[in-house]
Amino acid sequence: MDFYDYNDLISGFRNGDEISIRRLYDLHYRPLCYFADKLINDKQEAEDIAVETFLKLLRKKNDFNNLSDIKSFLFTATRNACFDFLRKNKTKNRSRQEFSYFSASEEQFGEEEMIISNVLQLIYSEVENLPVQCRTVFKSIFIEGKTTAAVATEMGTSTQTVLNQKAKALQMIRLKLYKAGFYSVSVFIYYLFFIARPHQ
Amino acid sequence: MADENKIHDLIIKYLKGALSETEQEDLNTWLHASKKNQELFQKLTDSKWINAELTNLYQFDTYKGWEKVTRGFPNFLEKQSLKTEFHKRSIGRFWQRIAVAACILLFLGTGSYFLIHQASRRKSPYARVFVTAADKKAPDKNKAKITLANGKVIYLDSAANGTLVQQQGVNVVKLSGDQLAYKGNATSSDFTYNTLHNPKGSRVVTLILSDGTKVWLNSASSLRYPVNFFGKERKVEMSGEAYFEVAKNAQMPFKVVVNQMEVQVLGTHFNINAYADEGEIKTTLLEGKVKIKANDKAVQLLPGQQAEFSEAIPGAFTVDLYADVEKVMAWKSGMFEFDNTTLPAIMRQISRWYNVDVEYKSIPGTEKFGGAINKDVPLSNVLKMLEENGVKFEFRENKIIVKP
Numbered sequence: 001m002d003f004y005d006y007n008d009l010i011s012g013f014r015n016g017d018e019i020s021i022r023r024l025y026d027l028h029y030r031p032l033c034y035f036a037d038k039l040i041n042d043k044q045e046a047e048d049i050a051v052e053t054f055l056k057l058l059r060k061k062n063d064f065n066n067l068s069d070i071k072s073f074l075f076t077a078t079r080n081a082c083f084d085f086l087r088k089n090k091t092k093n094r095s096r097q098e099f100s101y102f103s104a105s106e107e108q109f110g111e112e113e114m115i116i117s118n119v120l121q122l123i124y125s126e127v128e129n130l131p132v133q134c135r136t137v138f139k140s141i142f143i144e145g146k147t148t149a150a151v152a153t154e155m156g157t158s159t160q161t162v163l164n165q166k167a168k169a170l171q172m173i174r175l176k177l178y179k180a181g182f183y184s185v186s187v188f189i190y191y192l193f194f195i196a197r198p199h200q
Numbered sequence: 201m202a203d204e205n206k207i208h209d210l211i212i213k214y215l216k217g218a219l220s221e222t223e224q225e226d227l228n229t230w231l232h233a234s235k236k237n238q239e240l241f242q243k244l245t246d247s248k249w250i251n252a253e254l255t256n257l258y259q260f261d262t263y264k265g266w267e268k269v270t271r272g273f274p275n276f277l278e279k280q281s282l283k284t285e286f287h288k289r290s291i292g293r294f295w296q297r298i299a300v301a302a303c304i305l306l307f308l309g310t311g312s313y314f315l316i317h318q319a320s321r322r323k324s325p326y327a328r329v330f331v332t333a334a335d336k337k338a339p340d341k342n343k344a345k346i347t348l349a350n351g352k353v354i355y356l357d358s359a360a361n362g363t364l365v366q367q368q369g370v371n372v373v374k375l376s377g378d379q380l381a382y383k384g385n386a387t388s389s390d391f392t393y394n395t396l397h398n399p400k401g402s403r404v405v406t407l408i409l410s411d412g413t414k415v416w417l418n419s420a421s422s423l424r425y426p427v428n429f430f431g432k433e434r435k436v437e438m439s440g441e442a443y444f445e446v447a448k449n450a451q452m453p454f455k456v457v458v459n460q461m462e463v464q465v466l467g468t469h470f471n472i473n474a475y476a477d478e479g480e481i482k483t484t485l486l487e488g489k490v491k492i493k494a495n496d497k498a499v500q501l502l503p504g505q506q507a508e509f510s511e512a513i514p515g516a517f518t519v520d521l522y523a524d525v526e527k528v529m530a531w532k533s534g535m536f537e538f539d540n541t542t543l544p545a546i547m548r549q550i551s552r553w554y555n556v557d558v559e560y561k562s563i564p565g566t567e568k569f570g571g572a573i574n575k576d577v578p579l580s581n582v583l584k585m586l587e588e589n590g591v592k593f594e595f596r597e598n599k600i601i602v603k604p
Binding site: 112 | 236469
């Protein structure tokens with residue numbers, strides 16, 4: 001299942017084109033670091049695992065025909081690398097968190113983090129696909145929680161421009177998440193749905 | 201029960217509002233399966249939670265990671281070169297890039313963006329690849345100069361940061377490679393004029409005038425201004441292109457004079473594009489209010505509007521009620537941005553930025569182009585983009601020859 005029509009990117013990637021490779025890297029590197037860090041709780045090691053995973057992908061580049069396979073390879077390989085890392089370090093420092101991981105089976109390892117990171121990767125790529133100015137405004141306002149005025153000062157532009165860019169970003173981001181009042185309403189509706197629906 | 205891969209895809213589809221009926225069923229089944237699942241779903245649909253996690257995600261440095269990848273990369277590239285001859289490879293790889301760019305263009309359709317700018321932000325690892333003997337790098341520093349009232353000239357790039365000169369008690373301070381400020385209290389009430397000239401092939405220079413007004417001056421542009429402002433108005437003169445953020449002072453209106461035209465403001469943000477070779481003067485308002493006068497005609501703008509004044513058509517103003525502000529301001533954010541732009545208009549911008557001449561072998565066509573590209577890429581990148589759209593060039597002796 002492909003959410004993006006990134007076929008051109010895939011063929012460029014397979015042909016070893018650096019721009020395509022960089023683009024794929026840009027879309028996944030941070031989410032992979034985030035994912036690995038959640039699993040092993042070590043930022044530096046998480047970065048190394050993400051780099052190593054990406055290199056693994058490059059070595060096998062001809063095996064992939066679509067973005068969703070690439071994404072799932074990257075996340076699965078990262079998870080496996082984290083699992084190995086924790087297993088190796090198990091005897092050295094046995095933290096509580098690691099312990100709980102290893103009481104679960106390898107298949108279940110990182111299941112929840114995997115879902116979270118995959119969803120975040122999508123939102124991240126939506127944000128990164130915005131035009132430069134739009135993206136800066138979006139990140140400052142929605143992610144960093146800055147005020148319009150503060151963003152305008154930082155960017156050396158007017159508040160009106162910031163407002164324009166913000167409106168443009170909201171139009172371009174195709175996620176309900178950033179539509180006003182979305183989450184509370186939707187979650188509420190979902191819960192209502194549970195109550196009304198008999199268990200299978 | 202659906203497996204975990206399926207689940208994140210379902211949640212993503214849910215966030216996009218693209219769930220089919222059966223998928224909705226699958227998602228509900230998963231949600232019913234455990235309290236844990238419901239809690240997870242609640243987090244993933246809570247924008248506050250998501251934003252906090254994105255902040256964590258953004259902490260990782262993409263550039264640092266990429267350097268590590270490229271260090272592991274050479275092996276990968278060498279394997280490629282074994283298959284093909286060297287020159288073929290370089291040409292092949294080059295055309296691949298263009299093909300990819302073209303695909304992206306086709307994919308995005310009209311009003312397309314050259315996605316290349318994504319890859320070339322910061323220090324682009326590809327920029328090096330493109331530079332050949334007959335290429336030209338984007339300006340990497342500011343070459344602006346200030347001409348003082350006594351005729352003395354100060355070159356910004358050869359001066360150290362700090363106070364450059366003092367005139368009438370006002371210090372001219374170089375804040376950084378591309379920032380200047382006039383600071384201090386005047387000791388005399390005579391008008392002393394300085395001129396800041398930013399030549400072709402120079403990066404944008406920022407100037408803070410003694411009243412606190414901030415001016416961004418594009419390449420091939422000049423601004424003449426008094427060291428200090430006195431009297432009933434604050435008056436400056438310009439040519440080329442500049443963006444103003446005027447410090448508020450209701451008692452002293454700020455006036456920008458461009459040939460016969462005058463822009464009058466109290467404290468607003470606006471851009472003036474008055475390159476002589478563009479034929480008309482375009483004033484775009486971003487914030488506040490401006491009044492534009494020429495001869496006996498005047499027009500007022502609201503934010504987002506643009507007034508066009510042509511000296512060829514005396515006294516005529518054309519107002520665009522919904523100007524593309526992002527396009528107008530692209531120069532300030534280091535971008536070339538075109539939309540419905542003719543080739544000569546694009547070439548004029550290229551000529552000013554890369555400091556090159558342009559010659560046409562035949563009368564240029566009327567076709568229009570759209571797209572955006574980071575200004576930090578070498579000239580060849582920009583030309584290749586246009587070549588992909590059917591324009592032919594030759595570049596030699598600092599001159600771009602546009603072929604029929």
